Amino acid sequence: MKLNDLSVGEMAERAGVPVSTIHYYEAEGLIESWRTPANHRRYDRRELRRVAIARVALTVGVSLKEVREVLDRVPRSKAVGKNDWAKAAEPWAEMLDEKIMLLQRLRDQMGFCIGCGCLSLDSCPLYNPEDSLARNGSGPRRWTGGESELA
Ligand code: FES
Incomplete structure (x- = not known):
């Protein structure tokens, strides 16, 4: 006190x-x-x-x-x-x-492919072909799944 x-x-x-x-x-x-x-x-x-x-x-x-x-x-x-x-x-x-x-x-990196599965950006087919990153797990794989660099 x-x-x-x-x-x-x-x-x-x-x-x-x-x-x-x-x-x-x-x-x-x-x-x-x-x-x-x-x-x-x-x-x-x-x-x-x-x-x-x-x-x-x-x-x-x-x-x-x-x-x-x-x-x-x-x-x-x-x-x-x-x-x-x-x-x-x-x-x-x-x-x-x-x-x-x-x-x-x-x-x-908001404007880049983040590997979320949406395949909505022009770059998605290049960096996440056919949502191939889904094999590594769910969510934005380029941010949370160990993919550290975006091209
Ligand atoms: S931004 Fe969603 S898969 Fe590329």
Whole structure:
């Protein structure tokens, strides 16, 4: 309990999210609060960092479970430093690299054959003749099936 702890409205305003998001994150165990004698929630300002990380991670498609797992790795019982956050985020490295790669492909290769089976582009018969990439599995095989380069 500290003098500069925040109300739920102050948390929401500073974090740039609706109050309902603060309640949701708390209900999901991503952040914690304490109660005043009048039963009002108060949040340590350090919870803002958890809100910010959760918000960005959830926006880019990290699951709620994965966010919770990483945030749970950050200790609450001591002053937390950058090494604590970096260590907590280690399990995300490979997953985030994969997401970055897919987002780059989405940005750069939307106009090319992606091996999805539609055969709708002029280039499809050339790069995915008769949907031959379907043998490797479903979905956009050039993006998700190990085909890394589009001609
Ligand atoms: S874009 Fe769908 S198979 Fe080529």
